[in-house]
Amino acid sequence: METLILVIIGLVGAPLAGGLLAGLDRRVTAWFQSRQGPPIMQAFYDVAKLFGKEKMVVNQWQILCAWVYLVAAAASVALFFAQGDLLLVIFVQAIGAVFLVMGALSTKSPYAQVGAQRELIQVLAYEPILVLVFVGFYMVTGSFSIEAIWAQETPLLAKMPLLYLALGYALTIKLRKSPFDFSTSHHGHQELVKGVLTEYSGPYLGLIEIAHWYETILVLGLCALFWHTNVAWMALLLAATYMLEILVDNTMARMTWRWMIKRVWLLGMGMSVVNLIWLYAG
Amino acid sequence: MFGSFIKKSRAKSPWIMHFDCGSCNGCDIEVLACLTPLYDVERFGVVNVGNPKHADVLLVTGTVNHRNKKVLKNIYDQMPEPKAVIAIGACGNTGGVFREAYNVVGGVDKVIPVDVYVPGCPAKPEAIIDGVVAGLAKFAQKVEEAK
Numbered sequence: 001m002e003t004l005i006l007v008i009i010g011l012v013g014a015p016l017a018g019g020l021l022a023g024l025d026r027r028v029t030a031w032f033q034s035r036q037g038p039p040i041m042q043a044f045y046d047v048a049k050l051f052g053k054e055k056m057v058v059n060q061w062q063i064l065c066a067w068v069y070l071v072a073a074a075a076s077v078a079l080f081f082a083q084g085d086l087l088l089v090i091f092v093q094a095i096g097a098v099f100l101v102m103g104a105l106s107t108k109s110p111y112a113q114v115g116a117q118r119e120l121i122q123v124l125a126y127e128p129i130l131v132l133v134f135v136g137f138y139m140v141t142g143s144f145s146i147e148a149i150w151a152q153e154t155p156l157l158a159k160m161p162l163l164y165l166a167l168g169y170a171l172t173i174k175l176r177k178s179p180f181d182f183s184t185s186h187h188g189h190q191e192l193v194k195g196v197l198t199e200y201s202g203p204y205l206g207l208i209e210i211a212h213w214y215e216t217i218l219v220l221g222l223c224a225l226f227w228h229t230n231v232a233w234m235a236l237l238l239a240a241t242y243m244l245e246i247l248v249d250n251t252m253a254r255m256t257w258r259w260m261i262k263r264v265w266l267l268g269m270g271m272s273v274v275n276l277i278w279l280y281a282g
Numbered sequence: 283m284f285g286s287f288i289k290k291s292r293a294k295s296p297w298i299m300h301f302d303c304g305s306c307n308g309c310d311i312e313v314l315a316c317l318t319p320l321y322d323v324e325r326f327g328v329v330n331v332g333n334p335k336h337a338d339v340l341l342v343t344g345t346v347n348h349r350n351k352k353v354l355k356n357i358y359d360q361m362p363e364p365k366a367v368i369a370i371g372a373c374g375n376t377g378g379v380f381r382e383a384y385n386v387v388g389g390v391d392k393v394i395p396v397d398v399y400v401p402g403c404p405a406k407p408e409a410i411i412d413g414v415v416a417g418l419a420k421f422a423q424k425v426e427e428a429k
Contacts, residue, residue, distance in 0.1 A: 026324070035322040039294075042327050048284075048291035049338070054362035056335065193332040201335035202362045 003082045010081030011074060018213025019043040021220075025246060032250045043209075050206035058107045058199050065103025066204040066211075072096025073214035080221050083146040086134045090127070093218060096211065097123050100196060107199040115195025119183035121257045125264040126170040132272035133170075133222070136163045139279040149225050155233070157226040159282075162275035164226050166268040167219075168241065173264070174219045176212075177249040180260050292338070292364070292425065293418045295327040299337035301357055303390070305344025308404035309371035313341055315407045323411060334360040339417055341410075342396075345373040345380045346387045358394045366421040368413050369396045372403040397421065 022043035030037025039045075057063055076093040079085070101123070104116035134144060140159050141148040149156065157164055173180045184195040192198070200208055223241055227234045302310050316323045317330055331337050334357045346354060358367065369390040372378035377388040390396050397420045400413035 030322070030324065033319055035319045036325045037322075038324050038327050042295065045291040045294040045327055046297075046329075048288045049295040052288035052292060053338075053364070056362040194336065197336075198333055199335065205336065 006081045006083070007078045010077050014074075014077045014081075014217040015210050015213045018210075018216045019047070021216060021242070022213065025242075028243070028246050029250060032246070043213075047206045047209050050209065051203050053202035055203055056201050057204065058109075061106035062103045062200060062204060065099045065106070066200060066207045068099040069096045069103070070207045070211040070214075072099065073211040073218070077214045077218050077221075080146065080218055083150070086137060086144045086146060087131075089218070090130050090134065093215065094123070094127060096215075100208065100211075104196040104199065109199050111192050111195060111198040115183050115192050115198060118192075118257055119196045121261065122173050122180065122183055125180075125260055126173045129166050129170045129264065129268050129272060130222075132269065132276065133160075133163050133167050136160045136272070136276060136279060137225070139276065146225065150228055152228070155227045155229050157237070159279060160226070160275050162271040162278075164223070166272045166275075167223060168244075169264045169268040171219050171223065171241070172245060172248065173260075174215055175245060175249075177245055179248075179252040179255040181249075182254055182257060182260075185254070289422070289425070293422055295329075296338050296414060296418055297329045297331045297336055298339045298341055298414065299331055299334055299357070299361070300341045300343070301354060303342060303344040303346045303350050303354055303374070305371065305373055309343035309374070309402075312404045312407050313343065313370065313410055316410055321407050321411065323414070326415075328414065334358075335362065337361050338365055338421075339414060340365065340367045341370055341414075342367065342390045343370045343374050345377050345383075346390055346393055347385045348387060349385070351387055351393045354390070354393050364421055364425045366397045366417040366424075367394055368398045368400060368410075368417045370400045370402075370410060370413065371405045372401065375399045375401060378403065397424075 020040060020043070023038070023040040026042060027037040027040060072092055072095045076089045076096070079089045079092060097119075101116045101119050104112040104119070137149060137156070138144055140156060141152060176184055178185075182195070184192070184197045197205065197208065220238055220242070224234050224238055227237045300310070300313050315321060317328075334340075340358060340361060342354065367390065369375050373380060374390050377386050380386050381388055387393065398413045398417040400409050402409055405413075
């Protein structure tokens with residue numbers, strides 16, 4: 001019964017929190033650029049407007065792919081809130097990510113095609129990091145389930161600080177922020193006119209936006225697991241991490257996918273492996 | 283309730299797309315000036331998108347000629363309803379000083395329906411913002427009438 005309530009909180013609360021966070025993000029970004037910025041509720045206005053637009057699709061696949069992306073993102077958040085198995089969470093989330101790419105590949109637009117290839121490379125970059133972080137959880141708790149993490153007495157950040165830094169790479173990629181925003185970015189007029197999202201429009205783009213909110217909350221939830229013992233410290237950790245993300249987004253230029261693969265695999269995986277060896281030896 | 287929220291949201295989230303039909307670049311830089319911190323139209327939820335499939339408002343500058351009229355029509359057709367078109371500057375409105383030229387079709391309204399005309403050579407950023415606001419009011423009215 002308690003699990004069911006948690007799942008409902010996750011399913012309803014995650015998109016609301018994700019949307020607010022997106023609005024807050026734009027406000028803070030505007031503040032960095034000495035502008036006023038849109039209202040905090042802007043993300044909800046955008047999505048509501050998209051739902052009111054004409055349904056225009058290139059082919060039927062796009063409808064299915066947008067829905068599967070949303071359902072997979074929501075299901076992974078539900079599993080996360082149900083304190084389920086972390087590996088299951090990541091694999092369900094990966095299904096959604098792959099369907100988003102399939103939807104883009106099903107169209108003939110060269111922008112969508114290139115965007116889809118780049119999105120695949122991004123998935124290839126962040127998935128191993130996530131798996132290594134889960135291996136770290138396993139080495140500390142002896143289980144892949146989130147319940148085992150809650151049973152720990154000390155915050156995990158003390159034991160896996162380098163894995164947290166590596167998770168930061170995954171967060172930056174998942175939030176589609178600079179320097180890793182080359183498959184699609186918030187500034188859609190740049191380069192690929194929105195890359196993987198080029199051919200999605202109207203309500204289907206709205207579905208993808210909601211799915212993106214779910215995924216944001218999922219990755220931030222993973223970050224929250226690193227300081228599960230105290231809610232105040234958890235909130236502080238998340239706020240600091242997200243502020244750093246916005247700062248990085250605003251101060252970094254976009255890089256190429258080769259640069260991303262080098263950084264994320266060498267530095268990110270290197271840090272993860274060093275931390276894992278440390279956990280193994282200790 | 284959700285329906286009325288969608289209706290309200292339309293005016294609060296206009297995603298603009300900007301198309302230059304061979305303008306002298308005067309109106310174009312004024313359009314882009316609206317997005318700078320001085321005018322900051324993002325306050326009103328305006329986002330400059332590069333994709334007609336995501337756009338609500340089409341801003342057109344420059345004279346339409348026989349070569350780019352097809353492109354303009356194509357971009358307009360790719361925008362999902364409801365949508366609005368705003369012609370900017372003397373050239374966009376009527377063809378300006380080039381209207382008699384042999385390759386010039388005339389104003390934007392010769393090819394696609396225009397909702398708002400923003401005068402000026404070049405149009406001031408204030409006038410463009412006014413035009414977008416007037417365009418949104420018109421487009422809300424259009425949606426009402428369609429129902």
